[in-house]
Structures are given as structure tokens and as C-alpha cells.
Amino acid sequence: MNSKYAFYMDSTKCMGCKACMIACKDAYNLPLNVNYRRVAECVGGDWFIQPDGTYSQNVFAYYLSVSCNHCNDPKCVAACPTGATHKNENGLVVIDASRCVGCKNCSWNCPYSAPQFNEEKQHMTKCDFCADRLAQNLAPVCVLSCPARALDFGPTEELIAKYGRANIAPLPPSHITQPNLAVNPHQNSVKATTNTTLLANKEEM
Amino acid sequence: MITVQWSLVVFTVLIQLSAGLALLIWLTGLKKFPKTEKVAWIITFLSGVIGFGGAVLHLTMLAHAPYALTQVGHAWLSREILGVSIFGLLVLLRVLNILKAGLNPLIALAGLGLILVVSQVYRVDVVPFWNTIGTEIGFFGTALALGGAVLAMLSNCNPEIAESSTPFISKWLCAIGLFMSCCLVLFGLHNMMNTIAPELIADTTTLIIQLAVAHTLIAGLGCALLFGNKNHTPVIALFAFLVILGGEVIGRILFYLANIRIGI
Amino acid sequence: MKKQKTDQSHSKLTRRQLLKLGTVSCVAASFGGLGLERAFRPLPANAQPKPLEEKILTSACLNNCGSSCVLKPVVADGKVIRIETDNAIPDNWEEGLFQIRACPRGRSMRRQMYAENRLKKPMKQFGKRGDPSGFKPIPWDQALDEIAASLKKCIDTYGNESILSIYASGVQTGMMQRREAFYRLMNLLGGFALGRSDYSSAQNQAGLTYLYGQAGYSGNPVTEIANTKLAVFFGLNTTETRMSGGGLQFEILKAKQISNARLIVIDPRYSETCVTVADEWIPIRPGTDAALASALAYVLITENMLDNEFLKTHVQGFDADTMPEGAPENSAYKDYIMGTGYDKIAKTPEWAAQITGIPVARIIQLAREIGGAKPCFISQGWGLQRQAAGEMSTMSVAALATVTGNVGIHGGGNGDRDAYYPGFSPRLPRGDNKVSITFPTFLWLRAVENGKGMTATRDGVKGADKYPTDIKFIWNYAGNTLVNQHSDINETRRILGDKSKCEMIVVMDTHDTASAQWADILLPSTSYLEQTDIVGPSYAMNIDWLGFTTPVTPYEQSRPVYEVCVELAKRLGVEKEFTEGKTREQWLEWSYETQCRPFMPELPPTLEEARKVGVWRKAKLRSDLPIPFKAFRDDPQANPLKTPSGKIELFSPALLELSKTWELNKFKGDVIPPTPQYVSTWEGYEDTETKKLFPLQLIGHHYKGRTHSHYASVDWLLAVMPQNLWINPIDAKARGLRHGDTVKVLNKRGEVHIKVKVTKRIMPGVVSMPQGAWYNPESKNLDQNKNPIDQGGCVNTLTLYRASPLAKGNPQHTNLVEVVKL
């Protein structure tokens, strides 16, 4: 079943503050190297030194905040040998820790780095769209954290119809997994290809 | 920092050795020399067991391992585990002589199937280096190379066999296997560099090329030792096998190192 | 308090009843396969620990980022287990009612509160001052006795002028936890020294006092971007420095949406403001805004795009016609610009291009854009004034707003940073300070070394010709300017290390900071979340709200500052006057009755009831925010400015006078011109002599990962917002550097080891080491001056302790360094 919900990310507003990352980390007590949500800093353009010693440039930057996209074609699910990673009754892709063997195959197959291994718990973990909050009629923690109001979520069809599936560099082309992530693209944003070099902060993700 | 996936290197290399040896036992008609065949099957089995042990080490929640057989419907990893189990069982039955030599082709084909299944685990859409026909070629190559090297070594220990065609076939299949195995990197690099911008992978690419050169040189050395061993000296044959094994391990380290996904 | 479900879900899509789910469980779900799963499921099925009883409290993040955000600590078993923020109302920006969402720093509060480096007990330095191993715990009573005795001795021996409450901005709102408690105590004891102005905008305040008769914060509110055609931000990085979800970053997004005005950012870095709201970035060399502004004025003048009418009626000293009586010839603003002044250099775009690094064509085009946009919202941050001649940068930029007649109109502005309008934030009454002699904040360390030698004409002492004493006692509550945030740490360590100078340093902080290590007595402070208080908006918020906070259990032996001051008052014989017989709770009730309820009549009768809701707000229409200088604009005669002439003074006789009477130094740039103009300074772009060894200009921008040094040691934040040196790929390549390499950054004053962020987001020739990182001297390796090498990436290891000419302010963005691969 396809996910009932999609994330919405307004890249035109995102300031790369990472409140969403930290709020999620705090809410779920994540270890230092596990981030269910990650903020990509994308930088492009070039510098040109003029003959008179002045500079011109066409440098640009934008941010994308990405968690698990609860994809319609989730490569993680296809790859998981135990069924630990699976789609639940809302079509959300969640991990059943009681089945996970820790083979990390899901993380090899996800082009969004969403599944991350928790060394303390010794099993794979991932954004579950704050499933237990959804069940209580509460919006996800990250959505409510964003100081710029750049994050939201909603019914998949509506959001995807309006914005399409996120297909912006340095994300992978959306046809691979059919992510349920709708992005209002930043004015500077560049279309997704597999080989963009825009990602400037890999070490921070 | 580079972290080497030792457990997976051990697993895939030894499982391939195992499957390769099963194949060569059949292809060289080793059943004519039952003693050596027995030793060969034992090696096949032990190698498989150690390899499987490596795979198990890779997991963190062994108690959940049985679930890993539940997704054979769609997950190649489930199929791999099933495949290893079936192949392992067949080899064990052969070692125990419950299966007779006439079924050697069956076991060999199961081994071939297993290699194919293992390679499919790495046909990951988002890892360009892995997602090429090179992975199948390389994995079959490793199987032939190591199976060949082991058998060449065994046949050198038995003067009877030394006279037969077995060492000849083993040597040549080993050489062909080494060639295939060394080719893997060409497919991988080609696909990776066409898919991911060179500046993103510059460091890794350099390292891959260095390791690939080492892999190739060592494979060459292994071949030279193998083919140069005109007197069928077992120690040299053993040495050749170890060199070739070392080369394949380097090749596999390289392979896992190239686990660079597209996306973020 | 029980969590209200719908309270939490105010995103617009959620309101559409889209969540009609049954139980969502990550555990269950039977999936495909061979039906084997039941056989293997471990028993008992994934037992969950019994959830603890959760309570949601109201609190706030009160640090000095210019906002304060609502924090909602979720407490279980006496400990904070997670932090939520304000989602209680739907956003209604137009009416000034919107969520005060915390930034990542506030969200990481739990991690900071329970960190290893949190102070646990009072400590005393038994070894040499500054020796981290010399501290031993002492009882609270002993600490308080010793502090009281030292205070008394210093007051008696050296006078109240010798007691310094050092600049410390760690607690910005909160009636009972702000710095007023100590002020109140000292004022009851005869007063104390409190530096004038601050580290934020000293040059801006000083310069604009002469130009506009008002010390800073005098631009149009950012909401006016909704009414403008073009906004030009000179070194204004609101997105990063005003990051609160209830603050300016959010307001600018909204305002810009309305006008869709073009927005240009002029900054050496492609700041976060460029990312979110800029249509164009113009990189500029640090310290050269005055050159750009002068060339813009040149084009505006030559292309006749001035507001001549306004210049005649509202401005003194634009040209010869509006010069005051007795002013020297050819010294009007226009003379300086056109090259008819003393330097005989026309401030052409060609001239400015060489200094600023901005192409000639772009300067001309920018001038035309500014001249052609009616109105134009010109604004500036404080980065450009935290420079050696920052007063001139700030005045020159503001002058552009004057010559184009944008002052005092909707959608325009006077070129200063935005004015702010928080209605009310309660404070403890501090009483009157009888010490009337003051010196500029930044010069506190001079006052420690040789306060008696400080004069009015050299050091900006006010209220007397000389300062009467050296500083002998330092009270440092919630501040890190003692070491980390002050210029030239190695110099600071040298002076503080001499105990014959300052006799007692008391540091009261939550964490073991660089300053804490230089204390004689170190007091553990409760954090924001650990005390009851009434909090409200800080200095950069334009909304009206009050928060009635409820505390969690204080950490270890930490105490609130008010209670500490009560104890000191007891020991110094002023307890009754200090407390007025009130307990802490009674003070809060007093404020509630006399201050809060009159300000916000809808508040319930009792504080107790107000606490049940936590946060209370009052609507304030965005369109009603006042336009500064509007009255002056409309009728300059009836509403003169506070300048001597009552007009905007593009030529200031007062400054001319100062330049003659003040003792200025020989070094390049220590001058006080009477008109806004470009001054070439020490360690500026044109300091070719120093650049031979140290060719890169170094700034230290205010960084999203922390507020100054506050939150700087939180591992969650450091992992995703690490401390790096920003460097352009061109400069990196020239030094063989790649992203992530470790380098040494050095100049004559010190050496820092740090990783580089190779990024196109900073211009060539400039590097930035974001300010506020924790100074971390590694004692084994020493630099060329035998000082420890800083491994923490604190930019103040490299800054020069040298005051700006007029404000005697901190020029901490003016530095030259070299970067070498390690």
C-alpha cells in the first residue's frame, strides 16, 4: 500500500537551522551519529576573478531537509530479508526491531540515507513519520519544530499532485524510489541527477 | 576513514571458493580420484562453513536470524541465505557420502546458482559500482580462480592426478577466473564514474585504482607461480593458492569500499 | 498538566481532519513470507518499559540571541526527558500572534543541562589563577562569606568604582534571573562599575548618535519590507542571528512575501539570509562598506538621484549650502565624495572597486537600483561595524538612506538596523547607581590593568577626566567575555593572571567555560529551566507575550542568582533593603500585579492561574509598528533630532571637535572624521605591510550552532554544526587545502588549530572563524610566543585588543591571518 502521508518541505524558506534534526533527536533520544532527519546544504556556482582584481560570481546555496520519504517503491523494504522494514497499514515504512537482524541491507539500498544503524540498540532505526504521534492526532515533531515553517505533512495525493515528488539535486532522481516528499523548490534549485556535486555538508548529516 | 567489511569479505570470498571448488570437482572429473575428491569436498564444506560464519558475524541480532528466511519472495538477501543453506546441506551430504559422486553436477549447479544469487544482493540500484554485470562476472571469476587454485594445489599433492588433465584444467580455469575477477573493477569504475560526478568520488576512485592494480599484480604473480610450478611442488602450489586468495581478498575489499550510493 | 492533543497539531494540513487512524504500531504487521515468524518471535513480545508519568512545563530560552523562545520541558521523574516548543496557537502574523518556536539551540537544552561540563558545586581556586587543576569544592556558605568579605574590602579600600559587573549577556530576560539582582545589591552598597555600551554595536551606537542623535536600533522595523520596492542589507544576517520562530527571520519571510520586493545582501559571506530571502548577493571585503557607500553616493550625486528637497530641509552638511556656521571650507559630505575635499580623491566606482572587490559595473548598477527604488529599505547588521573603523562603516551606510530621502517613511528607513518593539519584559528594580564615572565596556581589561591611567580624551571615560581606580573585583554572572568573548585571549590571560591587579574574580555560570577557569570563586548557577520566573520577549522581538515559568529540580548544588544575592545582602547588612521583605514568589506576585496585569489586562487574577496556561500573548497589528523618525520627517522644526543642530548631521562639528581634542594613536585608521567616509585601517584590506605575512582577512560571524559561547559545547549541535574555518576554494587551493583538512590559523597574537570548510559561500581573500567556540588551550604545544595553541577554534585567540577610535568599541572582525595546512 502506498503511504497515506507525505512530507512537505518548503525549500524557499529553509534556513538550514537544523531545529528539525535536533528536535527529532531529542524526542527519540537518538545517538550522536543517528539522525532521522538530515539537512543538506547545497552549494553551487563559480567565482571569476576580473582583470582589475575584483570578483564576480554566480554562487548560490539552498537547503533541503530530508527524512525517510516512506517511498512508494521502497528499496529498503525490497532488500530487507527479515521483513523488519515493512509498510504498515498506513503505507508508512517502519522497522520492526523485533525482527531486524542488523544486516544493514536496507541502508545500502536507500538513496536517502534514511535507515541508520543504532549501535546501542544493535538494530536498524529510521524515521517512522512519528507514527505514534499520528495515531494520537499529533503532527510529527520535526514539522512542529521548524522556526521558518518550512516543514509540513499531509495527504499524499494532494501534496504530490501539487508539487510532484522531490526531484531536486542532490537528492536522487525521484523515479528510483517514488519518495513521498513534496518540495517547493528553492529559486536556485537544480534538477536531480545522480551526479550532482552540490552537497556541501556530508560530514554534518 | 576506511572501514573494511571483513565479515562480508570473508563470507563472499569463501563461499565463492566453496562453490568454485564444487564446480571444478565436477568439471575435472575428480571423482576418478576418490581420496582427493573427499579432501576437496571437505575443503568445500569447511570453506563454506567459515564463510557462513563470517556472514553471521556481520549480523547483530542472531536471535532474529530465522526471520531472514521469511522474505524469499522478494529479498535477494533472504534468497542468499536460503541458497547458502541448501548448497551447504548438499555439500555436507556429499561429504558424508549420503549423496553419491553421480550427483556432483547437481551440487556444482547449486553452487553456480548460489553465486548468481549472492551477486544479485549487490545489484543495488543506487550503488553504481556494484550494479553492473561486472559483479556477476567478478564473483564467478573469484569462484573459478579460487576453486582452480585449490584444485591445482590438491592435484600437486597426488602424483596420480598430476599426470591427468585435472591440474591443466584447474590452472587454466583459475587463470580465466582471475582475469574475470580483475575485470570487475573496470565495469564498476565505468558505471560509477558515469553516474557520480568524479569530484565526489575522487578519493575513493584513487584508492580503488590502487587496490585494483595491487589485485591484478598479485593475481599475475599467483598465475606465474601456478604455471611456473613445472615440478608440481606442493609447497609452491600452496603458496600460489595463498597468493591468489590474498589477491581475491584485496579485490573484495576494493569491492566493498566502492559502496558509494547516489543520493545523499 | 495533561497534554492537549489538538494543541500540538497546527500545521495547516493537519487541521483538515486528515488523521483518522487506528492504532499505528511499529511492532505488529504480519508480512509475507513463509509463515515462520510466529515460531521465532521472541517471548514475551517486545516488552516495553512502563512509561513514566510525563508533565509538560512552561519555560524559555533566555540567552542573548535577541529573542527568547518558549521551551516546553517534558519532565518525568524530576528530569527533563525532552523539550517541546510553542505550538499553542495558529500563526497569525498580521496581528502579531504567532508561535514562538525555538531554534536548534533551545531544542538541545536538555543535552546542555545534563552535560558533563555543567558546574555542580561551588569551587575555589587554590592554585594559581587560571589553573584548571587548582579548583576544589567548598561549601556555599564559605563561598558566600569570602565573596562578601572581598566585596567589602574592595569597596572600603578602593571605592565602589573598583567593583565591576562585567558585560555578560547569558540571561537576557526573566525578572528574577537577569543581571539586575547583582545591580540591585551593589546599588544598595553605593554603586558599581558597569561598562558603557556593549560588544554588539558599540561603533554603531556611537557613530549614529552623531549622525541621527540616537544610538542605534533606529531603522524601520523589518515588517516595513512589506511596503518596500527594494531592500538592501549591508552585513545584515537576520536569518542566522534572529533565528527564533517568533522573531525577525520569520517576520521577514512574511513581509517579503507581501511586497515581493527585491532584496540584495552585501556581505563577505553568502549568509543564511542570502539563502532564504536574497535575490542577489554582493560579496564585499570586510571593513570596506564605507568605500562602497561612498561610491554609491558618488553615482547618486552625479546621476542626480538624490532627494534634494529632503537634504535641504532635514540635513546639515550635505554640501556647502547646508554647512553650519564656521565650518571649514570644502569639508561637506559632498566634497568628500566628489573629490573636492581634503583628500582630493573622487569616490568613483573605479576607486571603490579596488577596495571593496566589487566590479565597477555592479556598483553603478546598485546605485541606480537604490536611487530608483522609491521607497528603499536600507538596513545594516552589526558585522560591518565590529571593525577597526566601524563607526565610519555604519555612518556611511546610513548616509545612503539620508541622501536618498528614505528616512522616516513607510517602506524606507534610515539605514540603521531595525528598531524593535517588545511591549514589556519584567525586571527586578535595580535602584540608582551612585557611581557616575563610566568607561566603554570593551576597555574593562584596561581598567583592570591600569584603570587609574584611563582618561576621558584617550579612553572615552565619561563623568570625569580620569577613572579613579583600577578594577579590583569582578562579578561575572552569565557571561564569558572575561576570556572567551573578549579580544586577544593571550593578552587577557596575561593581565588576569596577575593577582596584584584584580583581587577577586567571581564567576557564576552554569558551565565550566573558559571564563570559569579564571575565577577565584566559581558558583554553579541554575539554568533557565530550573527556576520560577516571569519571562518575556527580548530586544529583537516585536511581539508581546509573557511566560510564567515553572521549574524543574535544580541541578546538583546550583542556585539561582537572586537567592545568591540575598545571601550576600545578608552578609553585607542590606538584606531588608534588598528583599523589601519579599520572598522570590512575592516579587513575582508583585510584578504580576503591578506590571504584568496592567500591561496585559486579560491575565487572570492570580499568578497561579496564569501559570496553568504558561504563555500569554497580546495582539499587535504589524501594520501599527511605528516608523522611527516619522515625526521628524513630517515636521523637522517641531520634532528636531537630538543632534546639536536638530538635523541629520552629515557634517558633525562635534566630531570635528573630538578629532582635535582627543588623543588618538599613530596606527592607521585611528581617526575621527567629521563626515561619514571610508577609513583605511590597521589589519584592513589595505594594510599591505601586515598582509605580507598574514594575507587573509579574518572575520568571525555569529553562527547558528550557538549563541556566542552559549550552547557551544553541546555535542548534538557540534555534530551537525561543527566549528570550521570558512575558506574560499581559490584560497584553499593556493594552500593545498581540501575540505575537512586541519589547519593552523595564525597571526602575531596566537594560533588556532581547526578544520576548514572549503566553500564558495565566502569570498576569496576572506576567511571566517565563527565566533563563540570554546577556547581550548592545549598546554603541550605552544605557539611562537610560547602561548598555548587553541584547539577549540575560538576566534578571540587571534583578535587584537585595540579599541575603535570613537566608540572605543570592539573591532573583532578586523584581523589578518595566515592559514597553513597541518
Ligand SMILES: Nc1nc2c(c(=O)[nH]1)N[C@H]1C(S)=C(S)[C@@H](COP(=O)(O)OP(=O)(O)OC[C@H]3O[C@@H](n4cnc5c(=O)[nH]c(N)nc54)[C@H](O)[C@@H]3O)O[C@H]1N2
Ligand atoms: N571575536 C568576536 N568576539 C565577540 C563577538 C564577535 O562578533 N566576534 N561578539 C561579541 C558580542 S556581540 C557579544 S554580545 C559577546 C557575548 O558574550 P557573552 O555575553 O559572554 O555571551 P556568551 O558567550 O553567550 O556567554 C553567556 C554565558 O552565560 C552562561 N549561561 C547561560 N545560561 C545561564 C544561566 O542560566 N545562568 C548563568 N549563571 N549563566 C548562564 C553560559 O554558559 C555562558 O557562559 O561576545 C562578543 N565577542
Ligand SMILES: Nc1nc2c(c(=O)[nH]1)N[C@H]1C(S)=C(S)[C@@H](COP(=O)(O)OP(=O)(O)OC[C@H]3O[C@@H](n4cnc5c(=O)[nH]c(N)nc54)[C@H](O)[C@@H]3O)O[C@H]1N2
Ligand atoms: N545564531 C546566533 N544568533 C545571534 C548571536 C549568535 O552568537 N548566534 N549573537 C547575537 C548577538 S549578541 C548579536 S550582537 C547579534 C550579532 O549580529 P551581527 O553583528 O549582525 O552578526 P555578525 O555575524 O557579526 O555579522 C553579520 C554579518 O555581517 C557580515 N560581515 C562581517 N564583516 C562585515 C563587513 O565589514 N561588511 C559587511 N557588509 N558585512 C560584514 C558577516 O559575514 C555576517 O554575515 O546576533 C545575535 N544573534
Ligand code: SF4
Ligand atoms: S527513503 Fe529510503 S528508507 Fe525511506 S522508504 Fe524510501 S527507500 Fe525506504
Ligand code: SF4
Ligand atoms: S538491517 Fe534490519 S531492517 Fe535493515 S535490511 Fe537488515 S534486517 Fe531489514
Ligand code: SF4
Ligand atoms: S517524522 Fe518524526 S521520526 Fe520522522 S524525522 Fe520527523 S520527527 Fe523524526
Ligand code: SF4
Ligand atoms: S527546521 Fe526548518 S528551516 Fe530549519 S533546517 Fe529544518 S526545515 Fe530548514
Ligand code: SF4
Ligand atoms: S537561541 Fe534564541 S532563537 Fe534559539 S531557542 Fe534560544 S531564544 Fe530562541
Ligand SMILES: [Mo]
Ligand atoms: Mo551582541
